Amino acid sequence: METSQKKLPPIDAAGQKHVLKGMTLEELQAWCTERGQTRFRGTQLFEWMYRHQVTETAAMTNISERFREYLRENCILTTLKLQKVSRSDQGTTQKLLLTTDDGLHLEAVSMLEENRHTVCLSSQIGCNVDCDFCATGSMGFLRNLSVGEIIDQLIAVYRLTEVPVTNIVFMGMGEPFLNYDRVLTAADIFHHRQGFDLGATRITISTSGILPGIKRFIREKRRYKLAVSLNATTEAIRTRIMPVNHTWSIDQIFAELRLYKSDSQRKIMFEYILMKDINDSPEDALRLVSMIKDFDCKLNIIPYNETDGRYQRPDEEVIEKFLEVLYNRRGNIQILVRWSKGQDIAAACGQLAVLNG
């Protein structure tokens, strides 16, 4: 029920519609009260957009017809259009090509494995971190995604499959910590009980090592999982394949990570993409264990997914030898080997790239 008969104000001076997708509960409540509605109206909008993933105002049956009409005429509830779906691994991996309102393309990936449904989300269109082995890096950087565009990737996946999403990873296109505020706002909406209601430890944010972002994440005591893409055991090799290491070295990152309060549900995840003749020797395996053994951590080994042929996946026996050294020395480190899914549709780790412009 409306608290005021005040006339609904016009939309902004530029004549643009209000983009509601991506607004937080508090923002929607304030936005509604500015328009003579109750704060509760904002709560209803929040629930319709995120809990029920409704994009048509007609479905918002507990909102007055008059206000629904206002929303229909003046507001945007969807920010992305689904362009194409590619499937592989007997349909258990699906890559979604999505288009923004300004005509740019981005990708998200849905992966079903046993009782997990993981969705890999993009945080930017392109990326300027420029990791030498990554297809996204080769696209250059176009812009950050909005909160609504991050959320609409997940909603597009919900539309495509009946299987409930169990995990979200920010490992798609872009460096999440270079779009920190929006990524964390989207994560908060994913976690919100009246939003998508996903547990905090089911949301993982992966960084290439953006130190200010890592610091902020730790200082803010965020409850989401943190993954760090390590990929080398010496500063020289890491700088060669990940130029970001020029700015923030392994030593600096590790010094900061020592302040991270992990627990059994929330261990730091180190990711290590295994590349032929770059970082795949038994000595690398030994160094890797000694670097991370003091952390309460998981280690994710990802045999490289080839893109343009400049880097290759190591031969099977080299991978086996590397893993053997790791398993023999691992101590408390939990090791996972991720044979990435969706390679044939370029949906695997480091393969996401689209043509824009």
Ligand code: SF4
């Ligand atoms: S690996 Fe991640 S941070 Fe590096 S260029 Fe690719 S998308 Fe950017």
